[in-house]
Amino acid sequence: MHSGKGVVIVVPTYQEAANLPILLDQLLPALPEARLWIVDDASGDGTPEQLKQHPLFGERLFLLERSGKSGLASALCDGFRIALAEGAEIIVQMDADLSHDPADVVRLIEAAADGADLAIGSRYCVGGGIRHWSPWRRLLSRAAAAYVRGWTGMNLSDPTAGFRAFRAPALARALESPTACDGYGFQVEMAHTVWKQGGVIREVPVVFTERREGQSKLSSAIVYEAILRVPLLCWHRHPPRER
Ligand SMILES: Nc1nc2c(ncn2[C@@H]2O[C@H](COP(=O)(O)OP(=O)(O)OP(=O)(O)O)[C@@H](O)[C@H]2O)c(=O)[nH]1
């Protein structure tokens, strides 16, 4: 079992005081050598204060405080850059709202350690699943995945998923390409860049649980943004080069 050595986990937070302590309680013991960077956008609900009181704060739990809500994509990119600057070999991204099960992180890390440039926690490959979503939400998410496959040519069952592990060189290369989106579209852009650059992408089954506490921060604008921008990726539909 992977201990988390060489791993940095990036967790963007905005008003997750009800969820973050539970996430930390589960995640930190599961990966005793991993480092965690929380990227918080001035949550007014006590999220950063709570974190600073944690016994592991400053040891292997760290906080990047940003001055205001600037979006999920830029929070992730700021966290990624810190992780790379710290010399991380594998960088994980996960949400703070307990939708991404800490018990699944080790398998994502192992897939990356085993050669995947990008391991995606997939709800739709065999063994994956979703808890507490309406049939309508499931249908929309499946339709989004098919839309992405159709426009990009990437053969991924769950290209919008935000539970991922990158190998550092692939992430560093991907960060050099500009992205335009903030939510689901950003996840697609990052996967597409890794794919375009000839990276190995592997899907790892995970069970996603709808958040119980706090509110979703992703708006309908994020959905429209993805709908409009994903087709632009079709200019790079060609299959990746062999490496
Ligand atoms: N730092 C930062 N974190 C954000 C921002 N927007 C969302 N987040 C965090 O990003 C993660 C995903 O956001 P959610 O609102 O749960 O979005 P989602 O999971 O796509 O939507 P739901 O399924 O409705 O939960 C959570 O940990 C949020 O707290 C932001 O602008 N800045």
Ligand SMILES: [Mg+2]
């Ligand atoms: Mg969520």
